[in-house]
Amino acid sequence: MTPPGLTGRLREAVGDAGLVTDPGQLGGYLSDWRNAWSGAAAAVVRPGSTDEVAAVVRACGEEGIAVVPQGGNTGLCGGAVPDASGRQVVLSLDRMRRVRAVDPVNQTITVEAGVVLQAVQEAAAAEGCLFPLSLGSEGSCTIGGNLSTNAGGTGVLRYGTMRDLTLGLEVVLPDGRIWNGLRGLRKDNTGYDLKHLFIGAEGTLGVVTAAVLKLFPAVRSRATAWVALGSAQAAVDLFGIVRALCGDRLTGFEIMSRQSVDFVLRHGSGARDLFGAVHPWYVLVELSDTLPDAGLDGLLEAALAQAFERDVAADAVVAAGSAQVAALWGLREGISEAQNFEGPSLKHDVTVPVSSIPGFVERTDRALRAAVPGIRIVTYGHIGDGNLHYNLSRPVDSDDDAFRGRADELSRIVYDSTSSFDGSISAEHGLGQAKRDVIADYKDGYELELMRSIKELFDPRNLMNPGKVLPAR
Known part of the structure; x- marks a missing residue:
């Protein structure tokens, strides 16, 4: 129920175009894209400027109404979905889609939070530059959401996460004030670097409205290979070989279990197996360079030759053109969608030190199979930075609801194993x-108290995306 007077104040702040009242249009704002999380809202507003965001936040604060910032709503943990009370206001940034400036000399781009990631990539490319963040959802996720979750993607190995790619922010604070930190400086030693408080905070400290992001020279040559391996240890060994020989040219190193690939081969349009034999693991390796003819195919082939000499690789193919490169990436990027055809998917996004990946996989797989004989473990991810998506599908011919009912138990197995390897x-x-309460069992208590202290400093009334990130006391 909307408090008396709030609707009028919101309409005054954003205009009729910025206030969503049609019940037929509300659904997309009240649940996530998987329909895994849903809620209700007192109102849904779509500000068109930072000043309008500030007016909305100020009005909600004065009425004691919580605000839930929302970008592309492509998240997997329910961080942008309101609760069921119907007393929260969803603040969507989807009208704030301006590219404010591109500076090729300073190698920066300034964009509003609602700009879709792919649009940032295209704006950079139009100036002969590269914005390197790349995700499966890049056609629909927004920069605000990428910042709020410190998105990583496939290029972290070379370019880092959003925390590394961000120079400055503009943020509306919980009291409606605007912090203008939109500075395109790479060196600024003037005290606390406040932007890092908001990156990864999932909208619990304020609403990010714009950002200055780093650009890089455009990539003009690539080499991509698909490699078959006998074990996760072989994948780590191959990573060491390629990194030692290729250095910073190594921009992608993605691992996939055979179960992951099987799902894509079964459900992906046009997907095909590249080798005659079945292998337990596969890796997609990509090199890139700013030179148009950098000899990357030869460099990658030299690295693979070393891998064969050391009995690390079982088979490999180097892509012979853009169509084959796309096909290889299709095998990797099609995993999540393909898994949806196999019943419920219990998703986990964990990280451990790269050196610990083989031991972690062996221990976790063993524990899961002991708990659920026949469970199908879909493991894939960015092995170069230790990030594995450890997804679980039910045994063949088993019951969907019964499997969903064991979600907490199975997650605990994955998380306990992750913790035992000093992971996240x-x-x-x-x-x-999704992980708000369970994090209390895996993060140091004093660290959580420090996080709460920061939250209380910025948002003492707990009106900014409450019920997310921090566990209840």
Whole structure:
């Protein structure tokens, strides 16, 4: 129920175009794209400027109404979905889609939070530059969401996460004030670097409205290979070989279990197996360079030759053109969608030290199979930075609801194993609602108290995306 007077104040702040009242249009704002999380809202507003965002936040604060910032709503942990009370206001940034400036000399781009990631990539490319963040959802996720979860993607190995790619932010604070930190400086030693408080905070400290992001020289040559391996240890060994020989040219190193590939081969349009034999693991390796003819195919072939000499690789193919490169990436990027055809998918996004990946996989697989004989383990991810998406599908011919009913138990197996290897239960998806409470068992208590202290400093009334990230006391 909307408090008396709030609707009028919101309409005054954003205009009729910025206030969503049609019940037929509300659904997309009140649940996530998987329909895994849903809620209700007192109102849905779509500000068109930073000043309008500030007016909305100020009005909600004065009425004691919580605000739930929302970008592309492509998250996996319910971080952008309101609760069921119907007393929260969803603040969508989907009208704030301006590219404010591109500076090729300073190698920066300034964009509003609602700009879709792919649009940032295209704006950079139009100036002969590269914005390197790349995700499966890049056609629909927004920069605000990428910042709020400190997104990583496939290029972290060379370019880092959003935390590394961000120079400055503009943020509306919980009291409606605007912090203008939109500075395109790479060196600024003037005290606390406040932007890092908001990156990864999932909207619990303020609403990110714009950002200055780093650009890089455009990539003009690539080499891509698909490699078959006998074990996760072989994948780590191959990573060491390629990194030692190729250095910073190594921009992608993606691992996939055979179960992952099987799902794509079964359900992916046009997907085909590249080798005659079945192998337990596969890796997609990609090199890139700013030179148009950098000899990357030869360099990658030299690395693979070393891998064969050391009995690390079982088979390999180097892509012979853009169509084959796309096909190889299709095998990797099609995993999540293909898994949806196999019943419920219990998703986990964890990270451990790269050197610990073989031991972690062996221990976790063993524990899961002991708990659920026949469970199908879909393991894939960015092995170069230790990030694995450890997804679980039910045994063949078993019951969907019974499998969903064991979600907490199976997650605990994955998280306990992750913790035993000094890892993190969230590498890039965030905590949201899904991991809000369980994080208390895996993060140091004093660290959580420090986080709460920061939250209380910025948002003492707990009106900014409450119920996310921080567990209840």
